[in-house]
Amino acid sequence: MIGTALPELSIDLTPTVVVATALATMDYTPVHHDTALARAQGSTDIFLNILTTMGLVERYVTDWAGPAAVIRSIDVKLGVPAYAGDRLTFSGTVVAGEGDRLTVEVRGRVSLGEHATGTVTLEGP
């Protein structure tokens, strides 16, 4: 199991995705939905919020592990912003396993570099 690669997942970060996820996570910070304000603050465009990054990392791992898996922790180191118009591509590898507990290393890349790197531990299936 250790060394197993997860299939890649690419998500087109349309403005709809950035805004819909910001609101679904109850995050109304303007840089996640107001393009003019995001640009005025020096950003290229609106960008994904952190709660969404956590949610997408969770989805990426459970898409692979299946509904029986139980997520125990998600540790993410945040990198470059994931701007609207970009594409977020996840890759992952199983790096540890003990009993029914697995640790998966996840990377989420955008055109600017690594948006999120970290590990997810899960139990199951």
Next chain:
Amino acid sequence: MSGRAMTEEELHELAGKQVALGEVRGAPAADPVNVPMIRHWLTAMGDENPRYLEQGLAPPAMAQVWTMPGLRRGPRERSPVDDMMAALDGSGYTGVVATNCEQTYHRYVRVGERLTPATRFSGLAGPKRTALGVGYFATWNITWYTEDDEPVADMMFRVLKFRPPERKATEPYPLQPAVNQDTAFFWEGVTKGELRVQSCADCGELRHPPGPLCPRCRSTERAYRLAAGTGTLFSYVVHHYPPVPGRQAPFVVGVVELPEGVRIVGNVVDCPVEEVRIGMPLRVTYRRMDDRLVLPMWAPA
């Protein structure tokens, strides 16, 4: 507290006080864990895992979502993090970027449970030099509890509060006007957006350019009047050559006749050179040339 810059020692002292406060309970979530918010979240994330809706469980990564304030306004309870952030802002570390988010889930939360967050400030590190600027790493933890005081999820959150690099000062404009006691009033007016024309304090005659003596009555008593800021182009040249430092040729140097009765020299701008015509109506406009100098120029009215 946010109004005053604090020293490194004071920031660490405040951090120590915030850490000593320990865990501070926040307000309970506005809504209990519920199906509509879960469904909305799953749809937005593109998460098709059937487990949550089939079993009435919240996706664990939603832990923080239940206690987000959303668009609600008004006074809210302060957490130990707020005072620390305000102190860092007040000390010039106004930039913020999150660097780490680590969540641990003790169990999945069920529909109907209402969560309450508890925040503790866990430490301040720095100042450190980073790619974004000098800054402090501030770390805090939130634990979410059910109504039975059972902790269901923990989060460690770390941000870098940094001092944004100083904006580079604009290059000084190479041509500075001679400001002396005869002309200072004019340049002071320009910085306030006023077009001032010198007048004789005795006979009232207007004159421009300004000088020490009234050409009509020889009085040395001076005053000024505010011009309306309109005029017509009396004459002009298009400058092509030689190069003028700070300017891009071709540019138009005009003599503008003011309705007040004097003529004033200035650039005609916001108009293609080939469309400049004697007699065209103009309106004064003010252009910032560098950190100190503002010049009055003339644009089509």
